[in-house]
Amino acid sequence: AQSVAQPEDQVKVAEGNPLTVKCTYSVSGNPYLFWYVQYPNRGLQFLLKYITGDNLVKGSYGFEAEFNKSQTSFHLKKPSALVSDSALYFCAVRAANQAGTALIFGKGTTLSVSS
Amino acid sequence: DAGITQSPRYKITETGRQVTLMCHQTWSHSYMFWYRQDLGHGLRLIYYSAAADITDKGEVPDGYVVSRSKTENFPLTLESATRSQTSVYFCASSLQGYSEQFFGPGTRLTVL
Numbered sequence: 001a002q003s004v005a006q007p008e009d010q011v012k013v014a015e016g017n018p019l020t021v022k023c024t025y026s027v028s029g030n031p032y033l034f035w036y037v038q039y040p041n042r043g044l045q046f047l048l049k050y051i052t053g054d055n056l057v058k059g060s061y062g063f064e065a066e067f068n069k070s071q072t073s074f075h076l077k078k079p080s081a082l083v084s085d086s087a088l089y090f091c092a093v094r095a096a097n098q099a100g101t102a103l104i105f106g107k108g109t110t111l112s113v114s115s
Numbered sequence: 116d117a118g119i120t121q122s123p124r125y126k127i128t129e130t131g132r133q134v135t136l137m138c139h140q141t142w143s144h145s146y147m148f149w150y151r152q153d154l155g156h157g158l159r160l161i162y163y164s165a166a167a168d169i170t171d172k173g174e175v176p177d178g179y180v181v182s183r184s185k186t187e188n189f190p191l192t193l194e195s196a197t198r199s200q201t202s203v204y205f206c207a208s209s210l211q212g213y214s215e216q217f218f219g220p221g222t223r224l225t226v227l
Contacts (some may be wrong), residue, residue, distance in 0.1 A: 019186050025167070026132060034214050034215060034216075036218075041221075042220060042221075043205055043207075043219050043220045043221050044158075044205065044207075044218040045218070046214075046215045046216070046217065049215050051213070090157065091156065094213060095214075102160050102163045102173060102212075103160075103216065105150075105158040105159075107155070107156065107157035108157050113200035114133055
């Protein structure tokens with residue numbers, strides 16, 4: 001069965017510091033991996049995805065994520081956090097060899113960036 | 116350039132009533148999805164559709180009905196609403212099954 005874990009309910013960082021939001025996954029075969037962000041009272045917005053190729057994926061708003069197959073992880077990173085990055089972040093996964101199935105989402109991590 | 120829209124944005128109903136949540140997308144995406152978001156559970160898939168007239172159950176389908184007669188519309192019906200169906204409902208669409216999904220703004224449903 002597919003699953004996604006976001007081990008931290010909340011991550012707190014100071015503005016200007018680097019941030020990491022952790023995600024680990026479990027799928028049969030190769031994964032398709034995604035990160036989404038949700039601001040209050042809004043729908044989810046796509047940030048970035050890993051399908052194949054370079055393990056370091058760059059996305060919107062300066063975010064990037066590193067795919068690590070041996071550790072089954074896809075951590076979200078940003079070199080310098082902004083207060084406006086404060087939001088709820090979701091990791092999602094789908095098995096590459098399972099056509100027609102939907103994404104499985106983690107429970108989300110709340111990122112708080114202080115000024 | 117509406118993208119994906121949901122209506123109504125807020126709905127209050129009573130136990131036992133039928134409620135339909137609407138979802139419309141303008142991209143001609145093949146895939147459409149319905150999720151519910153609850154504290155502590157993240158997003159859980161209710162139903163999804165790979166194309167018009169093709170639908171399939173997700174993780175939590177009980178008490179819900181969907182239809183997709185046109186590619187652009189994917190309504191979700193609660194046949195007899197229960198308090199446990201109080202939630203925020205999100206519709207999403209994607210070009211392919213493995214593509215990134217684009218989400219609507221959500222419908223906040225309260226069942227009294």
